[in-house]
Amino acid sequence: MGGASGADQAVEVDGRQLKLSNLDKVLYPAGTTKAEVIDYYARIADVLLPHLTDRPLTVVRFPEGVGADGFFSKNAPAHRPAWVTTQTLPSPGSTKNRRTIDYLVAEERPTLVWLANLAALEMHTPMWRISTRKPDLLVADLDPGPGTNVLDCARVALLLREVLPEPLCVKTSGSKGLQVYGRVDDGRDSMRVRDDMRTVAERLARDHPDLVVSNMRKDLRHGRVLLDWSQNNPAKTTVSVYSLRARASPTVSTPVSWDEVAAARDPRDLAFTATQVLDRVARHGDLFAPLLGQQER
Incomplete structure (x- = not known):
């Protein structure tokens, strides 16, 4: 090619x-x-x-x-x-x-x-499959507000890891933020998943008001990370893992390990281009594989 x-x-x-x-x-x-x-x-x-x-x-x-x-x-x-x-x-x-x-x-x-x-x-x-019309995934989309960056998103991702059930995987958005994904295996419909994620977001915003905001209002985002729960709405889509992004360079929405999230000290530690992602997959395989689960019948 x-x-x-x-x-x-x-x-x-x-x-x-x-x-x-x-x-x-x-x-x-x-x-x-x-x-x-x-x-x-x-x-x-x-x-x-x-x-x-x-x-x-x-x-x-x-x-x-x-x-x-x-x-x-x-x-x-x-x-x-x-x-x-x-x-x-x-x-x-x-x-x-x-x-x-x-x-x-x-x-x-x-x-x-x-x-x-x-x-x-x-x-x-979207988070749902055509064959079932129900979600098999949930997502917490972490969007850094003014005055914050992907390292602040990493802090929120680690908080989510404490309250959401495994398996949990995290990826860069390929732009400014991070996205935490989990499995949905209990038959909930999309709007129930969305509402449950809103509850999680509001709880973290209450417990960590200087870091997390769950309200979509832009005037509340300065110095905080928006935990966007609304991406679980069945009418919405989120950038796929391994997708290129339309940024100045060919960055990719890249799976990262939880160790990498915890160890990141510079925003560049959580930014990857297409060439780097191919090398990472050759070394680590698919870090998002735990989310595939069993194909639903």
């Missing part, structure tokens, strides 16, 4: 035929090209796909690179290969008044390569 070229290039990926274009187009200011983005998603697919399978996928595309405006894409493009999996699902509250959306479902490496060729840099998914 390596070489860059301005011309279209026909490739075969796991038996699927694709045509790649504009491979030398620079998508990140530091010089990362579309060819390198495609290469990353092709190589990370083995650990990424289990976390995307059976979930409706929303992507954020940046055809002119991250320096220009990107756009969210929920509806599967009409011009897509016949082998790309889609699922038609209800769309309550759609901003475009659609009753249903034909979502992409990423199940194989060629789909990720095809999406990367469309400059779909970011992958976002």
Whole structure:
């Protein structure tokens, strides 16, 4: 998948035929090209796909690179290969008044390569699976307010570890914060999980008022970390583990160990680029594997 070229290039990926274009187009200011983005998603697919399978996928595309405006894409493009999996699902509250959306479902490496060729840099998914329409995951999205950074998020993550049941995994957002994920195995629906996470957030905000805020009001966030419980709403999505982010450099939403969270002393200790993430997976495997659990029947 390596070489860059301005011309279209026909490739075969796991038996699927694709045509790649504009491979030398620079998508990140530091010089990362579309060819390198495609290469990353092709190589990370083995650990990424289990976390995307059976979930409706929303992507954020940046055809002119991250320096220009990107756009969210929920509806599967009409011009897509016949082998790309889609699922038609209800769309309550759609901003475009659609009753249903034909979502992409990423199940194989060629789909990720095809999406990367469309400059779909970011992958976002909900906490629920298509097959059950119920959540199997919960998330606490830690967003540092003005005057705080990812190290403050790490402190909150460690507090969450004391009150949420195992297995718990933590990842960088690939931007400014951290996200703590847990399993949901007890049949709760999404809104119940959301309400339960709100209760946890409000408790931590009461116990640690100088560090944690659970209220979404922006004027309350200075010097504190917002523990955003609302991402468990079934209509919301959160950036997927191993997804690239549209930042100045090709940072990735990266699983980290709890030891790394506890040991971090500089924000750079919790920031990773695509190349670093590939090296980490080669060394550590999938640190988010505990969240996959048993596939629900």
